[in-house]
Amino acid sequence: MAENARSSEGPYLRLTGIAKSFGRFQALHGIDLAIERGELVTFLGPSGCGKTTLLRIVAGLEAQDWGTIVQDGRDISRLPAIRRDYGIVFQSYALFPNLTIHANVAYGLVNRRKGRSEIERRVAELLKLVGLPDSGAKYPGQLSGGQQQRIALARALASAPGLLLLDEPLSALDALERLRLRGEIRALQQRLGVTTILVTHDQEEALSMADRIVVMNAGRIEQVGSPRAVYETPATPFAADFIGKINVLPGVAAGRDRVRVGGRALLLARNDLIEGSAVKLYLRPEDVVVHRDPATGQGAANTLAAQVAKVEFLGAFCVLGLAPEGTDFPALSANVPRHAVDAGGLEPGAHIAITLPPAALRILG
Numbered sequence: 001m002a003e004n005a006r007s008s009e010g011p012y013l014r015l016t017g018i019a020k021s022f023g024r025f026q027a028l029h030g031i032d033l034a035i036e037r038g039e040l041v042t043f044l045g046p047s048g049c050g051k052t053t054l055l056r057i058v059a060g061l062e063a064q065d066w067g068t069i070v071q072d073g074r075d076i077s078r079l080p081a082i083r084r085d086y087g088i089v090f091q092s093y094a095l096f097p098n099l100t101i102h103a104n105v106a107y108g109l110v111n112r113r114k115g116r117s118e119i120e121r122r123v124a125e126l127l128k129l130v131g132l133p134d135s136g137a138k139y140p141g142q143l144s145g146g147q148q149q150r151i152a153l154a155r156a157l158a159s160a161p162g163l164l165l166l167d168e169p170l171s172a173l174d175a176l177e178r179l180r181l182r183g184e185i186r187a188l189q190q191r192l193g194v195t196t197i198l199v200t201h202d203q204e205e206a207l208s209m210a211d212r213i214v215v216m217n218a219g220r221i222e223q224v225g226s227p228r229a230v231y232e233t234p235a236t237p238f239a240a241d242f243i244g245k246i247n248v249l250p251g252v253a254a255g256r257d258r259v260r261v262g263g264r265a266l267l268l269a270r271n272d273l274i275e276g277s278a279v280k281l282y283l284r285p286e287d288v289v290v291h292r293d294p295a296t297g298q299g300a301a302n303t304l305a306a307q308v309a310k311v312e313f314l315g316a317f318c319v320l321g322l323a324p325e326g327t328d329f330p331a332l333s334a335n336v337p338r339h340a341v342d343a344g345g346l347e348p349g350a351h352i353a354i355t356l357p358p359a360a361l362r363i364l365g
């Protein structure tokens with residue numbers, strides 16, 4: 001069939017210069033993005049940054065003011081939603097409450113005038129795929145939230161679309177269901193190889209599920225990268241702060257490779273700084289090296305005395321609130337394994353030493 005002809009070159013989906021205003025409010029400022037075939041990409045950002053608007057534009061449920069969308073080699077920029085090739089799942093389950101699960105999943109297939117036996121086969125296959133093979137005769141109200149989202153997923157996949165669009169599909173679920181469905185959706189997506197966009201404001205969801213994360217802020221893309229890249233080398237202060245926790249140390253460059261912070265000169269793993277310029281250093285809490293013995297490394301580069309101000313227990317690890325001593329160095333947090341705290345010497349009030357590794361001290365944006 002011609003409409004299933006695949007162009008093997010270039011990305012599966014390409015957005016170019018997508019802009020959108022609502023009245024005088026500009027929700028999207030010239031978004032450029034390419035998504036490869038089979039990728040799961042997340043749009044991650046705070047509420048109101050434009051994630052849903054961008055997804056709805058891809059779906060043809062909202063019209064962009066500017067810009068083009070090319071899907072599988074075809075310009076779909078002005079194509080009505082009904083003629084585009086995607087399945088979509090929203091945060092609210094959006095199943096038809098008065099139809100059985102079977103009828104819900106079959107809905108799109110009936111509309112496409114598929115034959116009865118083909119529909120039966122496909123619905124059975126889809127219900128099995130989402131792990132609810134015996135639910136066909138039930139009504140949505142008889143299913144849990146997580147089960148309803150699995151059915152919504154089955155319905156979205158019914159026509160074997162080239163693109164799967166998911167708008168915060170897990171946000172309405174309780175923590176346990178969310179975790180379980182996260183893994184299920186990712187496994188299913190990989191098994192089917194369907195190109196997928198997942199909108200979320202949950203950094204953990206994005207980190208655990210995505211091939212690539214698109215970090216969005218106020219209608220713009222801040223960074224695009226693998227979960228690891230976005231976490232380890234955030235491109236901007238916003239990206240660093242939104243994904244994971246990070247210490248911010250304001251200072252002044254005291255040479256090409258050092259920054260003065262609260263009376264201490266810290267060495268950096270770069271030598272392109274302009275002496276006298278104001279800089280902010282960023283440091284992940286897990287990159288702070290904690291020495292129980294305050295005498296450790298005294299006088300060594302980037303090592304300072306500190307007092308433990310508080311210990312926050314987070315299950316798998318603990319967060320130490322640290323007050324560096326003897327200077328007006330800002331307070332900072334360090335993550336340490338739970339067993340390190342159990343071993344003693346890190347209680348509130350304890351005097352310790354910390355090292356801020358040069359390679360972990362970053363200047364962003």
Ligand SMILES: Nc1ncnc2c1ncn2[C@@H]1O[C@H](COP(=O)(O)OP(=O)(O)O)[C@@H](O)[C@H]1O
Binds near residue numbers: 049050
């Ligand atoms: N139909 C609309 N009319 C007016 N403003 C809108 C409309 N849809 C979205 N917006 C505004 O556009 C911005 C982005 O919204 P949205 O894309 O829903 O954000 P997100 O999904 O990231 O939370 C928000 O400030 C929102 O209020």
Ligand SMILES: [Mg+2]
Binds near residue numbers: 051052053199
């Ligand atoms: Mg939204």
